[in-house]
Amino acid sequence: MSPDEHISIVPREARPYQGRYAGLVTRMAAGLVDAIVVAVALLAGYVGVNGFLFLLDPRGFQFTEASPLLSGATWLLVLIMYLTVAWSTTGRSYGCRVMGLRVVSRRGRRVRPLVALARAVFCALFPIGLLLCAGGRRHSSVQDLVLRTSVIYDWRPGQPR
Amino acid sequence: MNPPDAPPPSREAILVFDAAVGASLLAAGTALRAGRRVVGVVNPVVVVVLRPPMLTERYQAGTYLAGLARRGGAGRNEVERQLSAALDKLVPAVTNAVLSRIDLASLAEGVIAEVDLAELIRQSTGSVASDTVRGVRMQGISGDEAVGRAVGRLRVRFGRRGTPEPSPADPPAADADASPSPGPDVPPVPPEPELTSTQR
Numbered sequence: 001m002s003p004d005e006h007i008s009i010v011p012r013e014a015r016p017y018q019g020r021y022a023g024l025v026t027r028m029a030a031g032l033v034d035a036i037v038v039a040v041a042l043l044a045g046y047v048g049v050n051g052f053l054f055l056l057d058p059r060g061f062q063f064t065e066a067s068p069l070l071s072g073a074t075w076l077l078v079l080i081m082y083l084t085v086a087w088s089t090t091g092r093s094y095g096c097r098v099m100g101l102r103v104v105s106r107r108g109r110r111v112r113p114l115v116a117l118a119r120a121v122f123c124a125l126f127p128i129g130l131l132l133c134a135g136g137r138r139h140s141s142v143q144d145l146v147l148r149t150s151v152i153y154d155w156r157p158g159q160p161r
Numbered sequence: 162m163n164p165p166d167a168p169p170p171s172r173e174a175i176l177v178f179d180a181a182v183g184a185s186l187l188a189a190g191t192a193l194r195a196g197r198r199v200v201g202v203v204n205p206v207v208v209v210v211l212r213p214p215m216l217t218e219r220y221q222a223g224t225y226l227a228g229l230a231r232r233g234g235a236g237r238n239e240v241e242r243q244l245s246a247a248l249d250k251l252v253p254a255v256t257n258a259v260l261s262r263i264d265l266a267s268l269a270e271g272v273i274a275e276v277d278l279a280e281l282i283r284q285s286t287g288s289v290a291s292d293t294v295r296g297v298r299m300q301g302i303s304g305d306e307a308v309g310r311a312v313g314r315l316r317v318r319f320g321r322r323g324t325p326e327p328s329p330a331d332p333p334a335a336d337a338d339a340s341p342s343p344g345p346d347v348p349p350v351p352p353e354p355e356l357t358s359t360q361r
Contacts, residue, residue: 025307135309
């Protein structure tokens with residue numbers, strides 16, 4: 001018997017759910033957390049760039065103009081890159097980590113980088129597709145159905161199998 | 162030190178105890194002085210017996226005793242060496258025999274269950290959440306289940322409207338589609354087994 005079979009760091013009340021398909025509430029919460037994380041990162045970058053410009057020319061410093069369209073496009077781009085890297089490496093973004101979720105392929109393995117990129121683009125541009133995961137046996141969103149991925153409860157640290 | 166709620170000892174008891182300690186100290190001092198006096202008297206006699214001045218050093222009892230002590234020391238070293246060699250052969254065999262008769266796995270499981278090793282690991286692992294995050298996750302799971310049940314009921318209701326009324330003999334299919342558990346496909350990660358480490 002391996003040690004994994006005897007010692008688990010997953011709390012007792014969460015063990016029955018490990019490996020099951022996650023539903024709408026947790027996935028929406030995770031997505032919200034990711035969106036906020038990227039927004040905060042962008043804001044920090046904006047402040048950092050302006051601080052650097054202030055150091056270069058304190059007298060003539062003015063805050064750089066941030067157009068809503070450009071800001072939105074940058075936010076989407078960063079979000080897509082962030083989700084792609086997160087899902088293709090550990091299978092979980094920060095939001096997924098907070099909510100105890102993991103994105104895996106239909107076979108329970110780590111998603112490939114191209115699939116992760118396509119899923120990130122799909123999620124960023126068509127977030128309403130997530131609503132489909134409210135029902136159904138596998139709780140699949142539109143993105144999951146198209147790309148054959150799944151989102152499961154997985155509180156364990158480390159890489160997907 | 163007495164526990165805070167213990168009654169204080171009586172004054173007579175303290176007096177008797179102090180008297181006993183004083184008597185012991187007096188007796189020890191007397192014995193020490195007597196011993197020094199005896200040694201002072203006996204020592205010259207011992208020196209004369211062991212090293213009589215009329216004999217050459219070779220025939221003195223002290224020389225004989227020193228030789229005897231050397232032989233005894235060498236013998237002791239040899240006995241220690243032989244004993245060590247015997248233990249080197251004996252201990253592994255005995256240990257193996259003992260270990261083969263002990264169920265180490267169940268013993269370890271008992272120890273782990275006693276100290277709740279899983280909880281210790283859980284607390285020392287940063288990746289697993291604090292109580293707050295754990296609560297948020299569990300509430301999320303509860304929300305998922307509630308939404309899944311609601312969607313399942315809606316599906317059943319709309320399904321009944323669109324299809325003819327089933328005969329009473331047909332088994333109801335309510336909520337069959339809303340079950341969150343994995344189906345016949347290979348589940349991505351198997352559910353956690355009930356672990357022995359935290360069984361109580």
